[in-house]
Amino acid sequence: MDRNLTILTTESRNERTMNIDAENTADILRIMNEEDQKVAVAVNAVLPDIEATVEYVVQSLKAGGRLIYIGAGTSGRLGVLDAVECPPTFSTHPSAVQGIMAGGAGAFTKAAEGAEDSEEGGVQDLQRIELTSADTVIGIAASGRTPYVIGALRYAKSIGAKAIALSCNENAAISQVADRAIEVIVGPEILTGSTRLKSATAHKMILNMISTASMIKLGKAYGNLMVDVNVSNYKLKERAVGIIEKVTAAPYEEAKKALEEANNEVKTAIVMIKTQTTVEEARTLLEKNDGYVRKAIERSK
Structure with a gap:
């Protein structure tokens, strides 16, 4: 194993769950719930970075640009989930908010883990959608070191698009190639390295905040009502x-x-x-x- 991987917070062992395999069901669930309660606190700590990201997104969408989420595995799926909800909720054009996954659309339902190891893959996927300097790209990787995302963010920044890194580790590799970094530190997972848990929950919350706040600022709400909902059924x-x-x-x-x-x-x-x-x-x-x-x-x- 890459020694640099083992020192990441997302790969650290959680002291509270060393013997979780011996716990009864009620205690497993209690521990999970208590750990999950830490997520909102961690998100609160990075609100200034989320705010800056929202401003980038609003500027892009007002200028005719797009919001592009890109990631691999669970991180990629979260981006796709947030993107596909924007047209029905806010009547946005399907191209305005897009989610891109390493391995393509098929990787959403069937894991394509090897696809995340290619920096060039991230570049090619952004080139495929003809990324421009008017766009904002949010690269999502819980570990903060996924080559696919590093390549995508580096390319986005090189052509003048806004590049945002979203991870769950301090001083993440993807942060180094971005215009702005959101590093939400939720601590070790209850199952070591299973970032579909707290890390994914934190990222889901943050993506919800980014898209929703951006749409509110673009006039898609009146009070707390969705006045631009797409009436499709x-x-x-x-x-x-x-x-x-x-x-x-x-x-x-x-x-x-x-x-x-x-x-x-x-x-x-x-x-x-x-x-x-x-x-x-x-x-x-x-x-x-x-x-x-x-x-x-x-x-x-």
């Missing part, structure tokens, strides 16, 4: 109508009618009702205010 249409009802205090039938007139655009329907305007006028108000519902309503007065 019955459940989501009912949710959309409910959102319009909450924002406008309009009765169900009026909210539903406005949504249908607005071609299922929740923002447009809200502005129509709140400003007593037509579909075209509401869309113009939103366009003039960069898609922000609150600004469109306030400035209409």
Whole structure:
């Protein structure tokens, strides 16, 4: 084994779980739960780095660039999971937020562990999507030393894209090739080296924060409501109508009618009702205010 790997926090043995194989089920679960409670505290410690990342992402998306997650194994899957939720939740174009995995799409359901050892693989995957300087790339690797991610971040930075490293070790190798590093230290796993546990939980939380905060700052929310939800099925249409009802205090039938007139655009329907305007006028108000519902309503007065 690479001796440098054994000294990483993510590869260290957890003193609390040395005899976990001899514990009863209740104690195993209690220990896991207690260890998991440390994750949120660790995430809190890196909030300034997450904030800086959100600003990069917002700048990229406003400029027509993209948010690209890239990683291998569990880290890659987490990026894909966050990316695929953006179109239905925020009506983003499928290309705006992308998750790339070492080994390709097939590696999501079937492990392709050897793919992570190629720096050139990370470069080629970013070249394949024609990465530009307008994009932000977040390389995810719990160990912080995955060659695939190192190659990707080094390439991203070389062409002027923002390169962010997300790991669970201090002074991680991927941090050295990034514009900004998020090193969330959750401590040794209950099963040594099994970073699908606390490390993955921390990274899932952080990716949720990055995408959600970015979308809020891009006008995809009004209060705490998802006003840019993609109405693609019955459940989501009912949710959309409910959102319009909450924002406008309009009765169900009026909210539903406005949504249908607005071609299922929740923002447009809200502005129509709140400003007593037509579909075209509401869309113009939103366009003039960069898609922000609150600004469109306030400035209409």
